[in-house]
Amino acid sequence: MRGVLARVALSAYRWIGVGLYPVIGSYLAFRGAKGKEDRSRRRERYGRASVERPNGPLVWFHAASVGETTAVVPLIKEVRRRGISVVLTTGTTSSAKVAAARLGSGVIHQYVPLDLKPAVSRFLDYWHPDLAIIAESEIWPMTILELGARHIPQVLVNGRLSDRSFKRWKSRPGLADALFENLALVIAQTEEDAERFRTLGALPVLVSGNLKVDTDSPPYDPAVLREYRDQVGDRKTWAAISTFEGEEAAAGNVHRVLKERLGLLTIIVPRHPERCDAIEDMLKAKGLTVARRTRGDPLTPETDVFLGDTIGEMGLYLRMTEVAFVGRSLFAEGGQNPLEPAMLGCAVLSGANVQNFRESYQKLAKSGSARMVRDVEMLAKGVNYLLTHDDVRRTMIEAGQETVQDMRGALRATIKGLEPYINPLTVKARLHPREPS
Incomplete structure (x- = not known):
């Protein structure tokens, strides 16, 4: 029964999103007026790309804000070192500035599409990611379901669940199962986090430690x-x-x-x-x-x-x-x-x-x-x-x-966990570059 209820809830979420899509512009304009959106790049929030997709395999990283962005910078650098292209999405203007400062032009930055089917579908149709890597606790239902429908592996890295989030998900077990089962792998920060993800239906789950410990020292002049x-x-x-x-x-x-x-x-x-x-x-x-x-x-x-x-x-x-x-x-x-x-x-x-x-x-x-x-x-x-x-x-x-x-050691453990997904893309990047979309 709870599986049926979860499907009904997700279907309702999908159609509510479709209904809101035409009027979401006023919401983004309001956020832009408060400095929370980059008004010159608002189209990206609808999944419309602002740069050309590069040839070859591509990994989509998503980090919500400054802390998550900083945490995945070393991991992104390792993926780029292997010749694999990266598009990084973030949700805030401050995290976009951190990404530019720490990664430069070697990584494509886009603002994350709204978690509405038209925006997510447009984003995925254009970028065709071979792998999606999500930082910490960003669980967006439509994004997860669309990635799952396209059989694109999704990995949650540096995963954590706060007491409040775990309690909220645990009270909706059918919904948690329907979403977390789409994750190909969760790499959690702690054993406690790992057990929480397993309780919610995620498998397999590994423990790496906190990626924030393995970040480079913050830059300064x-x-x-x-x-x-x-x-x-x-x-x-x-x-x-x-x-x-x-x-x-x-x-x-x-x-x-x-x-x-x-x-x-x-x-x-x-x-x-x-x-x-x-x-x-x-x-x-x-x-x-x-x-x-x-x-x-x-x-x-x-x-x-x-x-x-x-x-x-x-x-x-x-x-x-x-x-x-x-x-x-x-x-x-x-x-x-x-x-x-x-x-x-x-x-x-x-x-x-x-x-x-x-x-x-x-x-x-x-x-x-x-x-x-x-x-x-x-x-x-x-x-x-x-x-x-x-x-x-x-x-x-x-x-x-x-x-x-x-x-320290979380970066090494995370890379080891990702190898089954990253290694084939490394070979593909060297031998079979993809034509641009």
């Missing part, structure tokens, strides 16, 4: 870093990164408490830079002087907060400090990736709501390289303690870098 370090001088610094609403205000309050005692400069890097105008207004209302990266403002002795309102420069911001609070953890839920600051030499602070990165935080906390805080008062105490106890801070930094190094 050494000349810009030197300029900012010269401007900062001997002032103490700390950073609040990947922050969500409420956490920028918390960082501002921490700065006000510690400013006179430490001669402090606070660096705030919101997860969504489009919020920075409102954040600046809020910080100014607290009496704080704000410099912004996009304006090229100098960091003077009077500057209280350096607002990192750019995409793809986390490597710059984190190299300006040795203490980093990782957001979406104090007021919002789920957490953000703590491995990048640990990798770049920061002692890590975080709120307790880190369900989406539970294993990473457990390993960092066990090694003594990350500390959890309950509230703003405890965050202020943690920042003060780390900035005034050099030995403790250095011990945390060294432990973090060692922990990240010990966690």
Whole structure:
């Protein structure tokens, strides 16, 4: 019975999508007005290609946003090294910028088609991917069903399921079976994630570890870093990164408490830079002087907060400090990736709501390289303690870098899992290039 209900639900989803297709333009226009869509490339969201398909075999990678894009960059480079063409789709303008910065012109970027049958079909008809590789937890019903109908292998890499997502899918077992059975392979981050995917009907499932550990260090401009370090001088610094609403205000309050005692400069890097105008207004209302990266403002002795309102420069911001609070953890839920600051030499602070990165935080906390805080008062105490106890801070930094190094190996495990799908395409790329569509 549940199989019948699942088919009915998916059929309804398909036809609702067909009905909405003619009027979806207003939705995209609304997102474009908010800076969430690239209006000059809106046709790509309807599955209309903006560049020519290359000859030969092609792998379609999909990564929803910045974190997923960063995670699959080394994997994409390995596929390209084998002579296989890649089209990478992402869903946000920020992830598109990261893809351009880290992959350049060697990889085709397109915005992901809407999960509506006309858009997905048009995309697949044009690109004819030989393999689809999806990052982390992007489960789009129409896309999965269309790939399955065309017998295109689908592999989920760096797979994870949050507590909330697992609970939601588990409450719809028929729907989960109907979708997850289309996946040729799931390569999960942890044993817990792997067991969750198996429960939902995915087979086979392997475990690789977290691909984010095997990414290259975030790029930065050494000349810009030197300029900012010269401007900062001997002032103490700390950073609040990947922050969500409420956490920028918390960082501002921490700065006000510690400013006179430490001669402090606070660096705030919101997860969504489009919020920075409102954040600046809020910080100014607290009496704080704000410099912004996009304006090229100098960091003077009077500057209280350096607002990192750019995409793809986390490597710059984190190299300006040795203490980093990782957001979406104090007021919002789920957490953000703590491995990048640990990798770049920061002692890590975080709120307790880190369900989406539970294993990473457990390993960092066990090694003594990350500390959890309950509230703003405890965050202020943690920042003060780390900035005034050099030995403790250095011990945390060294432990973090060692922990990240010990966690490496996910890329190698993922490539090994993908070999049955990638190796035939490697041979095909060398011997039988395909004519352009």
